[in-house]
Amino acid sequence: MGTNLRAICPINKIEIESLSGRWLAVDAHNHLFQFITAIRTRSGEPVKDSEGRPISHLLGLLPRTANLIDHGIRLVYVFDGLMPELKARTIEERRNLKIEAKKKYERAKEREDIEGMRKYAVRTSRLTTEIVEDSKNLLEAMGVPVVQAPAEADAQAAYMVKNGDCYAAASQDYDMLLHGTPRVARNISKASRKSRGLELIILDELLENLEINRDELIALAMFVGTDYNPDGVKGIAFKRGLKLLRKNTIEEAFEKVAPELEWRPIIDLFKNMDVNENYSLKWKPPDENALHELLVEKHDLSEERIEKRVEQLRRNFQV
Numbered sequence: 001m002g003t004n005l006r007a008i009c010p011i012n013k014i015e016i017e018s019l020s021g022r023w024l025a026v027d028a029h030n031h032l033f034q035f036i037t038a039i040r041t042r043s044g045e046p047v048k049d050s051e052g053r054p055i056s057h058l059l060g061l062l063p064r065t066a067n068l069i070d071h072g073i074r075l076v077y078v079f080d081g082l083m084p085e086l087k088a089r090t091i092e093e094r095r096n097l098k099i100e101a102k103k104k105y106e107r108a109k110e111r112e113d114i115e116g117m118r119k120y121a122v123r124t125s126r127l128t129t130e131i132v133e134d135s136k137n138l139l140e141a142m143g144v145p146v147v148q149a150p151a152e153a154d155a156q157a158a159y160m161v162k163n164g165d166c167y168a169a170a171s172q173d174y175d176m177l178l179h180g181t182p183r184v185a186r187n188i189s190k191a192s193r194k195s196r197g198l199e200l201i202i203l204d205e206l207l208e209n210l211e212i213n214r215d216e217l218i219a220l221a222m223f224v225g226t227d228y229n230p231d232g233v234k235g236i237a238f239k240r241g242l243k244l245l246r247k248n249t250i251e252e253a254f255e256k257v258a259p260e261l262e263w264r265p266i267i268d269l270f271k272n273m274d275v276n277e278n279y280s281l282k283w284k285p286p287d288e289n290a291l292h293e294l295l296v297e298k299h300d301l302s303e304e305r306i307e308k309r310v311e312q313l314r315r316n317f318q319v
Contacts, residue, residue: 002154002173002174002175002178002226002227003174003175003178003221003224003225003226003227004174004224005174005177005206005221006174007238008206008209008210008220008238009174009177009201009206010201010202010205010206010209011199011201012199012200012201012202012205013198013199014185014198014199014200015198016071016073016198017071018200019071019072019073019167019168019185020071020072020073021072021073021074022073022074022166022167022168023073023074023075023076023165023166023167023281024068024073024074024075024076024166024167024168024169024170024185024188025076025078025147025156025157025160025161025165025166025168025169025170026075026076026077026078026157026169026170026171026188027078027153027154027157027169027170027171027172027173027176028077028078028079028080028132028135028146028153029079029080029127029132029153030153030171030172030173031060031061031064031077031170031171031189032057032060032061032127032131032132032135033125033127034060034172034189035056035057035059035060035061036054036056036057036125036126036127036131037122037125038056038060039056039059039060040056040118040121040122042114042118043109043114043117043118043121044105044117044118044119044120044121044122045121046125047059049298049299049300050300053130053299054128054130054131055299055300055301057131057134057135058134058135058138058295058299058301059301061135061138061139062138062142062295062305062306062309063309064189065139065142065144066142066309066312066313067312068188069144069312069313069316070312070316072316074281074283075144075145075170076144076145076146076147076160076166076279076281077135077136077139077144077145077146077147078146078147078149078153078156078157078160079132079136079146079147079148079149079153080149080151080152080153081148081149081150081151081152081153082150082151083151083152084151084152084228084269084273086227086228086265086266086269087227087228089230090227090228090230093230097123098123098124098125098126101120101121101123101124102120102124104116104120105117105120105121105123105124108120134294134299137290137294138291138294138295140287140290141286141287141290141291141294142286142287142291142309142313143283143284143285143286143287143313143317144283145279145280145281145282145283147160147276147279148276149275149276150274150275150276151273151274151275152179152273154169154171154173154175154176154178154179154181155179155270155273155274155275156275156276157169157171157176157179157181158176158179158180158181159275159277160279161181161182161183162180162181162182165281166281167183168181168182168183168184168185168200169181169183169184169185170184170185170186170188171184171185171186172186172187174201175226175227177201177203177206177217178217178218178221178226178270179270179273180203180214180270180271181203182202182203182204183200183201183202183203184200184201184203185198185199185200186198186199186200186201187199210242211246212242212245212246214271215250215267215271216245216250218266218267218270218271219241219245219250219253219254219263219267220238220241220242220245222261222263222266222267223236223237223238223240223241223244223257224236224237224238224241226266228266228269229261229263229266233257233258233261235257236257241253244256244257250263250267283317284317285313285314285317286310286313286314286317288310291306291309291310292306
């Protein structure tokens, strides 16, 4: 999930109405992972249809998207592409953690330990190709635009916001800021529950508060650890890292505390990752037949559940 920058970020509490009429570039994988982690059976298993296929992502994606659109927000979902080679170690570590969690889940199952089963089942969550394709098909049937990033969705969303096509990126991942996203909206899942948890982080405010530039922000994150150097630099947290960067150039700072670290390729990756410049933000009316085929015929969701959401989408398309 990247670097946790919350301790150094100025957090602006906002109301959902402030996003009405604006486009948000949604980190699709980030949100789908929330659904497959949170929407589970009592024993921790994903919710499945009659054929044994997971549907937790559909049960979350449909209402959340429809409710946000009900608030007048225009959404475009951005999907991850190929992961950079520098992220290979992080991905391997996550894979190993899931394997270990699966073993612990099986042991809890043998003991009939329901709490243990749920605890470890959640840790095995992963987005399969089928889940991603189902989600894209659902969004397109809802009339919501989808953008496929060639690499990380963070970089693509950052480009779309910087380009003026979207107001902010919607993600729980602070790495959006390292990729240069001017504004990041967090906790949009709470917006439809009348919660005051909706947050907006503005990159320029962050840099001004810290008295550093974006390259130095990336270097600061690298001291703590990023997806591309997960170990960080031993003994360097935000406070000491800021002191280093205020008294030294980036090169001098790394020379002092981590001379062996290849830091230049990481900064370059955050700043110059491949993006898709040929995308469309065209909003379309819902395709009721496609929604029925995907959700009712294929995945056994109820007609009543679908009709309520179709009405929401149809009503808002006419606004």
